Amino acid sequence: MPASTVGLAPAPPPPLAARVRTTAPSAVREILAVTARPGMISFAGGLPAPELFDAEGLRAAYTTVLTRSARRALQYSTTEGAPELRAAVARRFDGRGLATTGDDVLITTGSQQGLGLIATALIEPGDTVLVENPTYLAALQGFALAGARVVPVPCDGEGILPDALEELVARERPKLLYTVPTFQNPTGRTLPSDRRAAVAAVAARLGLWLLEDDPYGDLRYEGCDIPWLAAHPGAEDRTALLGSFSKVMAPGVRLGWLRAPAALLRGAVLAKQAADLHTSTVDQLAAAEYLRTADLSAHIARVREAYRGRRDTLLSGLASALPAGSTWNRPEGGMFVWARLPQGHDATTLLRAATAAGVAFVPGAPFFAGSPDPRTLRLSFTTHTETEIAEGLRRLAAAGGAHAEAKREARPSPPTSDRPRTGYRRIPRSRPAAPT
Structure with missing residues (x-):
């Protein structure tokens, strides 16, 4: 070893290319890694149903x-x-x-x-x-x-x-x-x-x-x-x-x-x-x-029939699974439903409560090239059976309730007053707007 290098720490290798250093990882892939545990019902990944493979x-x-x-x-x-x-x-x-x-x-x-x-x-x-x-x-x-x-x-x-x-x-x-x-x-x-x-x-x-x-x-x-x-x-x-x-x-x-x-x-x-x-x-x-x-057209027809039922099961349960005031669309095909939570909600925060309840989705914010909408989320309906989708919606509703309760507990208490407290009439929440 040359005497000039004795006692010196080795030089680090050159850095990775800037295009790699500055590109964010896939939020979907990160969520899939979290949701891979047994028992999780995931509306996150756009995965075909394996039982339908020929x-x-x-x-x-x-x-x-x-x-x-x-x-x-x-x-x-x-x-x-x-x-x-x-x-x-x-x-x-x-x-x-x-x-x-x-x-x-x-x-x-x-x-x-x-x-x-x-x-x-x-x-x-x-x-x-x-x-x-x-x-x-x-x-x-x-x-x-x-x-x-x-x-x-x-x-x-x-x-x-x-x-x-x-x-x-x-x-x-x-x-x-x-x-x-x-x-x-x-x-x-x-x-x-x-x-x-x-x-x-x-x-x-x-x-x-x-x-x-x-x-x-x-x-x-x-x-x-x-x-x-x-x-x-x-x-x-x-x-x-x-x-x-x-x-x-x-x-x-x-x-x-x-x-x-x-x-x-x-x-x-x-x-x-x-x-x-x-x-x-x-x-x-x-x-x-x-x-x-093989008859690929006949196989596709079977896949379509199964996915149509799964889409309809997801759509029919969103009114009770998402917070009141949420909206969503009705796609004519594909794998995804796009939803938006009401004002004051954040899909990433809801996801934490959802995964704790055993269900997952993908927050919509990472999909935006411009300013993200933090209230949006993507739900895939193809991976699970209709029975599993119904259970996932039940878990999502429970997660939403827990999330809402945590938000209420986190709010600062109103200032006290010597005035006598009046009763409040609960105003019924409207049903979600028609799918858009």
């Missing part, structure tokens, strides 16, 4: 692939994905009126990877990205890691306000708008067709990339399908469309896809080559075999 059909598909073509299934593959799976995904788009070929599709390791690939291919540090407010939490993380400046677009109960979007695009000159227009996470709302057309027109007129995330579109319980944003005039050559098998097949296979114009798709392929070379070959071939031999 395990036998998937097992048969894997068995067939490994029996007939193990050498290919266990080998490296192309970055773009297995041709038969790309073609199967393209047929699903074609079946709903969006002309697509396998060459338009990149297979990804979950749609989450597709979001990251687009950020890598498009976003330079300092670029402006527009998002719905509130929006998908992992998208906020991904854009933060890319160094983007994230600006929220004003929204109402149906989603993006096109006039406000046009004003923002003209003023901020963003590169990209990220949107989950169908059964949005976290709000469950769906952007109407006329607004989708208006968004596409703004993007075409002012020059804007669109990133349309559609992981929930197959989970419709009422109403009619609405064409993708990518299908509207003006959006065809500027929209990257993400999708996933996680919600309708199984999240464990980690298969998603990206449909995009050729130039952007080439950029995403380059980004994926640097990220993981390609998505698991055996999983891709098993999924393609499953789509060839």
Whole structure:
């Protein structure tokens, strides 16, 4: 050892990249870690119901692939994905009126990877990205890691306000708008067709990339399908469309896809080559075999029927489970109900009482790109049975009562007075406002 270093403390390694140091962890993942204990009824995570997985059909598909073509299934593959799976995904788009070929599709390791690939291919540090407010939490993380400046677009109960979007695009000159227009996470709302057309027109007129995330579109319980944003005039050559098998097949296979114009798709392929070379070959071939031999539409119909009942059970019990004066929406599909507590309440404070009672949800504040609304919360209804949901609502009502009692006890006592105390008439509380 050189004499100059004798007795000196070792130098620390260089710091982590600023993009990692300054990006907040996922609030949902933090809550899921807390709520994983046995007996917890969790409305927090957007998890598919495991008892609804077609395990036998998937097992048969894997068995067939490994029996007939193990050498290919266990080998490296192309970055773009297995041709038969790309073609199967393209047929699903074609079946709903969006002309697509396998060459338009990149297979990804979950749609989450597709979001990251687009950020890598498009976003330079300092670029402006527009998002719905509130929006998908992992998208906020991904854009933060890319160094983007994230600006929220004003929204109402149906989603993006096109006039406000046009004003923002003209003023901020963003590169990209990220949107989950169908059964949005976290709000469950769906952007109407006329607004989708208006968004596409703004993007075409002012020059804007669109990133349309559609992981929930197959989970419709009422109403009619609405064409993708990518299908509207003006959006065809500027929209990257993400999708996933996680919600309708199984999240464990980690298969998603990206449909995009050729130039952007080439950029995403380059980004994926640097990220993981390609998505698991055996999983891709098993999924393609499953789509060839199983009736995915019939399976989705069974999932929809189960989730519809679970949604309705949650909605029917919220009036007694949440504090009087709370409001919530009625999503036509997806996995989430969005609620708002009355004035003076805080969802994070309520969550502490709820977890102590054995039930959990996600406070809405982390989903906001702009000023958060601390009274909001997201409740997922897909993971538990209707019986379990009813019990979770009972626990949530008990937690709300305990929370209200703690708030009353924490209030300072009113000043004493020599005047005789008069009686107070209890004014009945109104029922929650109609879902919005």
